[in-house]
Amino acid sequence: MPSSPQSPVKLTARSAVLSVLLGMHPAEATAAAIIEVAVQLGFKESAMRVALTRMVAAGDLHRDNGVYRLSPRLIARQRRQEAALSPSLRPWDGQWSMQVVTVPADAVTRAATRTELTESRYAELREGVWIRPDNLVALHVGRSEFTGRSEALSSRTTVFSCRPEGDVVALTEDLFAPAEWSATGQALLAAADRADDMSARFELAAATVRHILHDPLLPAELLPDDWPGERLRESYDRFRAEFGAFATTALGGGH
Template sequence: MSERPEIPTRLLVHALLREDGTVDAGELYAVAGLLGMSDQQVRLCVKRLVAEGRFTQEGRGRKAVLRAVADATGAIAPDVGHVRYAYRQDQGLAPWNGTWYLFAFAVPESLRTARDALRESLLHLGAAPVQGGLYVSANPIAELVEAQARHLGVIDSVSFLTSTDLRVGDIDDPRRLAAEIWPLDEIAARHERLAAFARTSAEQLKRGLSEVERLTLAVELAAEFSRAMTPDPLLPPELLPQPWPGSHARRLFHECWTALRADSPSPPRLFRLYDDAVSVA
């Protein structure tokens, strides 16, 4: 039996948001209970969300209805572009062109916040540090990096380079370079965990589940998928050990998600968000 993912109570509330912007409190408490959350934990979370102005509450207890004041799906929404690109790679639709994309920056200490934000953006986009202030990606992310650098006001401190003959020390073989620069073992382990959870989930679906159990499983599966994919640099298959567990895990996720989606009469917005992300699969 695969380990169940830990899901914050706040994320659960967002995950159960319906297309009409509401969350049924009875459903929320039922799913939370299956995830091991106490009623008190849920009540405190709802109270905080209402106090923050993120939701309004109509009614009390399990008969209440929460209504989102603004779009509250950002916490659980997948990065659609990132996920679609992963499935395109899995299908051989995004082969590597042999180019390394390099980004060098020397942002002054006075702009430390912007420097840290730029670094986080690079990591989120799948780039990795080669040495201090120099990051590399195997994917064409220059436009995204430039847009973020301009937004942060540090574009003058960033250099953009490409290379087809990158060498780090004595290593110049692309596949060996990828293994040296990115933590492939950690990335693979997260995908293997996703695959195990998807297999277990598929078996549960075959045995039959109630609607609340299906919702609970959907939230857990989405959380596990997010953990596997963030961060994943989405290195081209040409640079990865084969067979790579990422493509296998994404296939199992898609199959399980499709089965979950098929028999849900009133699915939360979570389903549509992931349907949109994996639509190329």
């Protein structure tokens, strides 16, 4: 599984735009609104205007009558983010799900397959063999509620149910590194408790949601003690409410 950054990094102007819009429904705002909120967070107006122009040119944003909207690709990212914030899990009976890549493909298709399996919280046991505990209901919006797999992935892989022999806790640690994820999550929670201004909390919230996107969503039976997953989600939910009030104030009550 990919790991999240070990500590929050300073947000760029582009990241600030994305963080603001990814937390909005619908994911759109005027340039004036985005810039006003960003300036209140400590970003320079000139840097924000350059970021908006470059993001439109790169296809990250669409601009229509002065309103900036996320591109379809980033709307899909927003949906993945929302799904990760409210995952749907089922009781675990010890079974694992295995997806085996059985159809050859070119490099682009192989990369897309790897990305989808990783985003679906599978880990690669060996080349072309991906597994995870079978406790996860479909994660991605728009995919089958029964399998969670896109048609492209279904055409390339065969799915099996299995039950590994031996130490499944050790296997889980090797594949998903839950102890490392937990340690980073605990550090983010501690940092959030210490943050005393909106700019610092905004950066920590962005780091928190990036970390949540890599939560392996394992059964409780395979998690280390004091797992911070739910507390991270609650922390981010509290920040979203706080940031909504902050943004309203920054915009002068919404006028």
